[in-house]
Amino acid sequence: MKYFIILILFITILFAEDTITNQEQSYQLGNGMQVGELPLYVGGYFSLDYRYKDGENRYRIDDIAFLAYGGYEKISYMAELEYKEFYTLSEKDDAYTTQKDTRLHTERLYGDYNFNENYMLRLGKFNSQIGFWNLLPINVLRDTSSNPYTTDIIFPRFTTGLYAAYNSYNNAEIQIDLTIQHNEDLDPSYNNYTMDEHHSLGTTYTQENISLKASIGMFDKYTSTNTTQVLYYALVSLKYETEKFQFMSELGSQKSTQEYTTPYAFFAQGVYHLNQEHAGIIRLESYEDKVQNTQDNIAIFGYTYRPLYPIAFKTEYQFHKLQNENQFLFSWSVLF
Amino acid sequence: MKKFILIYLISHSLLIANEYAIVANKSIHEASLGQIKALFLKKSSYIKNKKVVPVNLSSRNPIRIHFEKHILHMSFNRLKSYWTKQHYLGHRPPISMKSQKSIKTFIKKVDGSIGYMELKNVDDELSILYKWSE
Numbered sequence: 001m002k003y004f005i006i007l008i009l010f011i012t013i014l015f016a017e018d019t020i021t022n023q024e025q026s027y028q029l030g031n032g033m034q035v036g037e038l039p040l041y042v043g044g045y046f047s048l049d050y051r052y053k054d055g056e057n058r059y060r061i062d063d064i065a066f067l068a069y070g071g072y073e074k075i076s077y078m079a080e081l082e083y084k085e086f087y088t089l090s091e092k093d094d095a096y097t098t099q100k101d102t103r104l105h106t107e108r109l110y111g112d113y114n115f116n117e118n119y120m121l122r123l124g125k126f127n128s129q130i131g132f133w134n135l136l137p138i139n140v141l142r143d144t145s146s147n148p149y150t151t152d153i154i155f156p157r158f159t160t161g162l163y164a165a166y167n168s169y170n171n172a173e174i175q176i177d178l179t180i181q182h183n184e185d186l187d188p189s190y191n192n193y194t195m196d197e198h199h200s201l202g203t204t205y206t207q208e209n210i211s212l213k214a215s216i217g218m219f220d221k222y223t224s225t226n227t228t229q230v231l232y233y234a235l236v237s238l239k240y241e242t243e244k245f246q247f248m249s250e251l252g253s254q255k256s257t258q259e260y261t262t263p264y265a266f267f268a269q270g271v272y273h274l275n276q277e278h279a280g281i282i283r284l285e286s287y288e289d290k291v292q293n294t295q296d297n298i299a300i301f302g303y304t305y306r307p308l309y310p311i312a313f314k315t316e317y318q319f320h321k322l323q324n325e326n327q328f329l330f331s332w333s334v335l336f
Numbered sequence: 337m338k339k340f341i342l343i344y345l346i347s348h349s350l351l352i353a354n355e356y357a358i359v360a361n362k363s364i365h366e367a368s369l370g371q372i373k374a375l376f377l378k379k380s381s382y383i384k385n386k387k388v389v390p391v392n393l394s395s396r397n398p399i400r401i402h403f404e405k406h407i408l409h410m411s412f413n414r415l416k417s418y419w420t421k422q423h424y425l426g427h428r429p430p431i432s433m434k435s436q437k438s439i440k441t442f443i444k445k446v447d448g449s450i451g452y453m454e455l456k457n458v459d460d461e462l463s464i465l466y467k468w469s470e
Contacts, residue, residue, distance in 0.1 A: 031420065041428065076426065078425075078426040141421055173379075276413050310420050
């Protein structure tokens with residue numbers, strides 16, 4: 001796999017000159033680059049972060065990822081390979097520990113077939129199309145360094161299987177989507193749940209600046225005792241976006257056949273863009289997780305500076321009801 | 337007197353208001369504004385079963401900025417962040433051309449192509465899908 005990436009980078013450099021033919025087609029940070037005249041675009045992203053929590057300093061090279069995508073006629077494809085938590089240095093009471101994960105993970109690998117304006121089919125590994133946050137989950141594209149708990153405990157973040165969508169574009173945009181997984185995960189170590197079955201059904205309604213989305217689903221989670229547990233979930237999402245302001249909120253719940261495993265998980269986030277470079281963020285979260293037996297309320301105050309949109313410097317402070325969870329985060333991320 | 341001056345100014349500005357049109361190759365006869373928006377944001381590449389090729393003017397062209405404001409309802413900066421997010425999702429922006437003349441020639445030649453220009457530059461060899469004025 002490493003040789004594959006080296007090959008792509010080599011081809012990119014080799015053909016790079018051909019793509020710079022005029023102002024519109026020249027390379028722009030955050031937009032990737034076409035390889036010659038091929039239906040292949042390459043790019044990537046990385047993020048570095050720092051966290052101070054409960055007396056511990058943690059320095060991390062978190063993501064180093066490579067993207068390759070393209071399309072021809074009705075078919076398109078996407079490949080994303082990533083080093084996750086590549087290098088971590090932690091320090092507490094003058095004791096240092098380091099961790100490395102040099103395995104290249106398959107974050108996304110799928111092909112799309114577009115039948116017409118209304119119908120499309122996807123096969124492979126992809127971000128589960130649940131809610132709004134999980135569609136753009138990488139550090140540089142989200143508003144804070146951290147992810148809301150809602151996006152990590154209610155549903156599997158990745159699905160390996162089939163995704164079908166119906167879209168209608170008239171006065172309002174309507175989407176109905178269906179996800180089916182009935183096989184092992186393409187990269188089981190790189191998902192928040194280990195599972196071999198996932199079904200979901202969702203619908204999205206968008207009118208001008210407002211989008212509403214509702215999803216329901218079930219998945220078969222592997223447990224530590226080598227058995228499986230069937231879990232059901234529901235998530236409703238709201239997004240409102242203008243030039244200056246963005247509001248996003250998601251509310252979810254998860255249950256097993258016997259009881260609620262997560263009775264509720266909720267977040268509401270407002271982002272105010274002071275101008276093109278500076279944004280202030282407030283996020284409120286609350287959840288109850290009966291598997292971990294925790295309940296927490298969180299208030300997050302953040303500030304993001306983007307000298308260019310694909311470059312983000314972010315700081316945030318999290319106030320938790322569980323006081324030893326209070327933390328400060330700083331990250332630097334770039335999409336190229 | 338002030339009233340007459342105001343009426344004169346308003347009527348005069350209406351008379352000289354620029355008119356624009358979203359035009360397509362003759363193979364395309366109609367499209368809703370929702371469909372047009374989806375095509376230029378690359379949410380869709382089709383009108384019904386027909387493959388469509390949207391064409392933009394270059395990024396700082398005033399007609400493009402006008403089109404983005406009135407049809408896509410998005411500013412230049414918001415579109416920049418939109419296309420950065422689309423890069424992560426594997427979608428590319430529409431191709432761009434430098435002049436209305438180039439777009440006109442392209443649309444006449446290429447089946448399924450769609451673009452926009454000043455109404456005065458449109459002729460019978462193009463389909464008009466939508467018209468608007470300043």
